[in-house]
Amino acid sequence: MWSRLLSPRVIGRTRLCWRSLFTMQLKTSEFQALFNDGLNGLAEVFEKHQHELRIAGGAVRDLLSGKRPEDVDFATTATPEEMKRMFQNAGIRMINNKGEKHGTITARLHNENFEVTTLRVDVQTDGRHAEVEFTTDWQKDAERRDLTINSMFLGLDGTLYDYFKGYEDLQNRKVRFVGSAEQRIQEDYLRILRYFRFYGRVALKPGDHEPETLTAIKDNGRGLAAISGERIWVELKKMVVGNHAAHLLELMYSLELAQYTGLPPDGNVEEMKRVWQNAKDHSPKPMTILAALFQSPEEVEKMDIRLKVSREEKTLALFLVKYRQELCKSQDEPDSLKPFTDFIIDSRELDTQSKVCELLKYQGEEKLLAELCRWSIPRFPVSGHDLRRMGITTGKEIGATLQELRDIWKKSRYQMDKDELLSYIKP
Structure with missing residues (x-):
């Protein structure tokens, strides 16, 4: 080459x-x-x-x-x-x-x-x-x-x-500091994270670090506490989607750096390694990998205070922490995308489909991820105006009826048209 x-x-x-x-x-x-x-x-x-x-x-x-x-x-x-x-x-x-x-x-x-x-x-x-x-x-x-x-x-x-x-x-494929690693790090402690980021870009395999480099990083890790969260996040999110990301995040914990970088001190490293293995070939967002470290929404909030991530990044982390166990494929229909599409249909947020895609990456559901990427959100064919024309006038009754029809429509896998749905309304 x-x-x-x-x-x-x-x-x-x-x-x-x-x-x-x-x-x-x-x-x-x-x-x-x-x-x-x-x-x-x-x-x-x-x-x-x-x-x-x-x-x-x-x-x-x-x-x-x-x-x-x-x-x-x-x-x-x-x-x-x-x-x-x-x-x-x-x-x-x-x-x-x-x-x-x-x-x-x-x-x-x-x-x-x-x-x-x-x-x-x-x-x-x-x-x-x-x-x-x-x-x-x-x-x-x-x-x-x-x-x-x-x-x-x-x-x-x-x-x-x-x-x-x-x-x-x-x-x-070696990543080394110019001259003394300790001196270079003490000039700018952010270089610790830059070292990890470039290791992911250059090194062929994980664990090929010079021992003296890791010693210098561990001895000076406390210096990251004085670095602004914005600067840390720029480096961290590039590192997380690079090569060897699971190894490098695990290394950050073993070198006792996490507490200074906004990551949870007792992060679930084993879960993170599993999620990274699931998602690494599907272009995951940085927060999809990091979410595995968080064990509660409170830890996400603390991370946001330190790193000042974007609103989109924070809401994705909260979404994954909340739904990574609640929203799963049906045991009755293990290959069905339906629980996920139903969730998207019921959601009021515009970016729910993209969040669910990240959830499927997190869960390692490759087949369902491919199906969801091809899926387009269907339009519910019945409106409140249709119900008013049939004599249903109160807002409470319209809302309840629409929900009933929506449930019927979802069971039909979004196939029923307006006339079929309206036929369920008793005169």
Whole structure:
């Protein structure tokens, strides 16, 4: 695979301090596809002013893996002030410059946004935020990044710049921190969850962790308590739908991290592992997996207070906790979808069908899930207006009669038409 993705020619290997700079030429269709009028125009501006511009971070990792990156971030030796002057002189519009204090300028060329960040070093960190200082040293910028696989740069000529064996780790499907795991974690405790998330994306099998990495994570897990719930939830929900999610969630409990992340301290790990096995091949929502950990609605409420999940995510968790045992296939008709479709028909909420689909994933009902995905909610053919024309006028009587007819209609598997149903009303 890798021989297909990369040219075998090694451009150079240079000693920088105690590390090696590994370079290689990237020649892939995914890389070439990045170049359009916008990127070419951006490159011309930086070349004209003799400032280096390289692709940075996750986009490099994706390209080395043969993937077209969804987002491409750039790094440069130019300072924010220099970038602003360059773009202004070139007539290039700049937008959303909230990131300027961290060195990021967003330029808009040919209806496309390009985020370019000045090389930085962290001069002071508190485990949540960092005070940065600009630099022109690519290695120092790489050294402040979290994982080796995220610390590489890619020149626009296709040259890979790798200071910390990120390419080697990517080949070997290893996830390692840059330098000292403990130091990287203490700079930003959220990196604990980023480690788990990227482990799910890169590692081939569960349990292939370096012991010293897990020790550093456990020793510093308490630091997650100071991280905002919103940041934790961003990482957690990506991890839960990735590879090895059950292993990683179980690992979080064994390393005593759950109590700091909004998950129930005594979560039902065995139930979660069972549900993950049921649902993993059916694109479950993150909360479908996590709901297995909760043993009561109160635990869902506590999670929401900590993580501030969306209303849709919270209601799904509450739905699954409530109905995972109450709403099941009929014992008399074990292959019947009817209990679930009846529930949907009776519900007043628009998204009930999607919630029931998640419930079937949770329960491991693959056949019923496939049937429900093909099923369309039928329209109940009788209305209150129909009953008024037959002489039923009080609201209470109309409501009761409609419910009776609805029950008859459900027993017919939604096949009876209006006339058949109305024939049940006694004059």
